[in-house]
Amino acid sequence: MSARAGSRRDRVADPVRFVDERLGAARALRFLMSYVFPDHWSFLLGEIALYSFVVLIASGTFLALFFDASSTQIVYHGGYGPLQGASMSAAYASSLHISFDVSGGLLARQLHHWAALVFVAAITLHLLRIVFTGAFRKPRDVNYFVGVTLLALAILEGFAGYSLPDDLLSGMGLAIAWAVAMSLPFVGGALATALWGGRFPGSGVFESRLYIAHVFVIPAILATLMAIHLAIIMIQRHSQFRGPGRREDNVVGTPLWPGYALRSLGLLAAVAAVLVLMGGLIQINPVWLWGAYHPYVGTNGAQPDWYLGWLIGALRLMPNLEIHVFGHTIVPNPFFGGVLFPGLVFALLYALPWLDRRFISRDYRRHDLLERPRENPLRTALAAALLAMVAVVFAAGSVDRLFFQFGFGYEGAIWFFRGAFFVVPAIAYVLTKRICLELARERAHPLRAWDGQVVVRNERGGFDAY
């Protein structure tokens, strides 16, 4: 029974009581409020991704109020002078409308684009943290699979997003995506034709399909998986680094209420602030400069959003191999760079927990204390080699920019990167392993090596050196 002593109101107790009497939620609230967050900067990367997603939902909802997902050809009469009277799709025209005629529209567009870039970047860095500290080990392997899936979906979502405005870059990216879909052995032609509603550039339905995928299907899956990701964390509690009083069977940190809640909301505001400042001050994807897309136009030096750089790099590095059997093209060339390479990288990521317990660490036990990278030189070196391989391919995606900016010959650079694809991971492996072993021996931190001693007066009047 709640005691309503007279008419005195308690502004804290009353709402809590209201909720608890109806939902019995006080227990859950108490659990939430005392949930402990270990303090380490690298734990914020996932939070940055989550908060970027919040910004994406907010800015994307605003954009959806004005965007017209239609490939119907119209004649442009809007606020942007140089394209007056040009024929273009309604989707591209509404992107121009948002950029030039809607109050705050360009801010929202650029904010949305920057937030998408930061979203995928934060997920990627978060993944690196997880891999290099062994946070994917049992019992977190199940949550790690959710996380890797989130990364794949985030990349797909980003690609769908920048394909929507139907500007020149959108169209060039979609042409490549269509060719990659077509390149799937046996089923490619049927699959691509079904998705596009015909041969590229597809029938009018394609833009609506892309739109509903971008604003509903993929975000709904992303949001659901994020909720599952967080729920699993709360069931298992956070992992933590070694430190005073930190053991496998406990978790040391700041409880959610009040300190961590305020700091984490502060991070939300900080992420939003940085993204809004970037959206307002740093131009991104000026679609009005690219012009409308038609299958017969293209431009040199076109670059996708950063998280697709490794795919364009893979497509460019691949020699002109195609596998023909009985007159059929079993494996068209885009398959290697567009499907096989990313497929292998993601397969390795998904297999990592199993590979680690079976071959690398040979450890099947549960772990809640994280390893520092040096503490597991073999895993760190192998992960560094894989990262180096992806990085080489990523760099190869910008070879055309190297040519424009620095005059490096394109063909020579491609041959250089083809060699680097095999050599650099080997170097990264050897070097990383060596560094790990040296650091483990010297017990020094690579970035903040501290050689001094602190001398403290003790109770007995002597001195203790630490």
Next chain:
Amino acid sequence: MSSSDERDGGERRPGFARRAWQALVVIVLWRVAGLRRGRERSQELEDPSRRRTGAAPWAERLLLGLFGLIALAAGSFVALFVLDPNTQLLGLALGAALALVAAALVIAGRWLVPQETEVEDRPRLADEHEVEQVVQQGRAGLDGITRRRLLAGAAGAAGLGVTAAVAIPVVALGPGIEDQLQRTPWHAGRALVDERGKPILADAVTEGSFLTAFAQGADRENLGSPVVVVRVDPTTLRLPGERSGWAPQGIVAYSKICTHAACAISLYRSPLSPTTQSRGPALVCPCHYSTFDVLDGGGVEFGPAGRPLPQLPLRIDAAGALRAGGPLSGPVGPSWFEDKS
């Protein structure tokens, strides 16, 4: 009254600067102490839990100021939105407001509310007894059923049927692929026109220039339609024997859609001096830089494309305009399973 105000203000200003300086020193010391703590790893049994209360007075004053500034910045965003929605100023105003909110929240979280470090026991996830119970209860649910396998098989078949029924509408997505992917508008006699629909005269194609042409009357968005027309010195051509007569006056035409990934070929490498430069004219796709030899019938010289560029046989009609001498020499666009090349 005024003198006391001045005195207060005079005291507060250097006081604040000193506090900021002290805060900086504290942060540095705290970081260094943190490093020291990080080095000692044999203290797993030490109890790290702490609780410190007592809001720093400077934090309370600073927060008051921050809240005022937040209202100001957010208000200026509202005013700008109504009066002059300039992207840069809007971004600055809203970004500043959010940055100040971030600062206020972090200051409140670090210096206003109690600082706690707590130790919580981690839940033990595996409980063999519970597992046993669940397994027993699960098995008990199947007690007394004799034809388990048959029933499971039948249920599986039923499930498959329902799944197929739910999934089959996907077939409605696309039209059949047979006629879609192969079709091009080119056949003997079809005129080449430019972007405005005007016929292309042979004389208008000069060496070193690069023209995009379409099949007259055809949908220009159709991948089979756009071709690239260039003129080269006829004596340098090395076309296969069966293509003799495809390049009147040295004018050649190739599909504009790259056979690698369907981008439009929009780069033309035309050597300024055929005697000093070893490599001849080539068409280059800007997406992945597949490079096609113009002289030998569109062969792949470099890059990832697996097939040559389809060539369009040309002839010049009585009016001096370019017409197709037949269909393209191969399938247009990226390779796929049914390519018979």
